[in-house]
Amino acid sequence: MRLLPHPATDDIQLTEVLRALSDPIRLEIVARLATYGEMTCTVAGDSLGVHKSTASHHYRTLREAGLVLTKQEGRLKYMSLRRDDLEARFPGLLDSVLLATPVGGHA
Amino acid sequence: MRLLPHPATDDIQLTEVLRALSDPIRLEIVARLATYGEMTCTVAGDSLGVHKSTASHHYRTLREAGLVLTKQEGRLKYMSLRRDDLEARFPGLLDSVLLATPVGGHA
C-alpha cells in the first residue's frame, strides 16, 4: 500500500478547495465519494462523459487541493474524501456543499 | 434607485457560486460585505491592489453568480451580500465560507 503525496491539513487553502469544487465533473466525483465511500478511480469516474485522461487530471486536482486522499494497492488507486481534515480546517463547508449536491444531480 | 440585473434565487448555480468565491480578491470583497454590510464599489474595492477596472470585472462576476445585489443611487453603486437568497438556496454554505475567511485575512 502506497500513499500518494497530499497537502497537510494545515496547508489546505480555502480558495483552492472552492476552485476544485467549482467544476461539475469534480463536484460529481466528490459527491460520489461522499455517498459511497472509498472507491477506485475507474469507479469514481464512470460515465462522467469525459476521457479517462481528463478524469485523471481531475483526480490530481482534487488531491492537490486537499479534498481527496489517494492510496495505491496493486494496480488500483483508491480515493476517499478527506472529510475529517476538511471539517477541522473549514467547519461545515463540505457538508453544505454536499447538501446542495445530490449524486447524479444537476450541479 | 435602479436595480441592476441579477439571477433569480432559483437560478443561482452552485458551481458558479463556488467559482466566484475561489478568487482571493472576490473572496475578500465578499468578506467585507459580510462584515460591514452594504457599501459602494469604491469602498468594497479599496486597497485590494488591483486596478479599478479589474475590480469592476470582479463586481460583475459576483453579481452574475448571484452573490451580491447591486443597486444604483445617483452616481454610486451599492453592493450587498444576498445572504438570505444564498441561505435559502444553499443552506450553510456562505456561513462556512465566511467562517474560514477573516476580513483582510490570509485566504
Add this chain to the structure above:
DNA sequence: TTTATTGTTTGACAACTATCCAACAATGCT
C-alpha cells in the same frame, strides 16, 4: 512471457481568466 487492466503523462488546442490601460458614460457639483 504475453496480455489485459488501470491509470498517468505529454502534446495540442480552444476557451476562459485576471490583469492593466485608455477611453468612455453617467451623475452630481460649482
Add this chain to the structure above:
DNA sequence: AGCATTGTTGGATAGTTGTCAAACAATAAA
C-alpha cells in the same frame, strides 16, 4: 457649461483550464 467622481467597457496580453488522443508505466493474470 465645465469639472470632478464613480464605475463600466473594450482592447491587449499573459497565464490558466478543460478536453481529447496517443503513448506510456505499473501491476496482475493467463
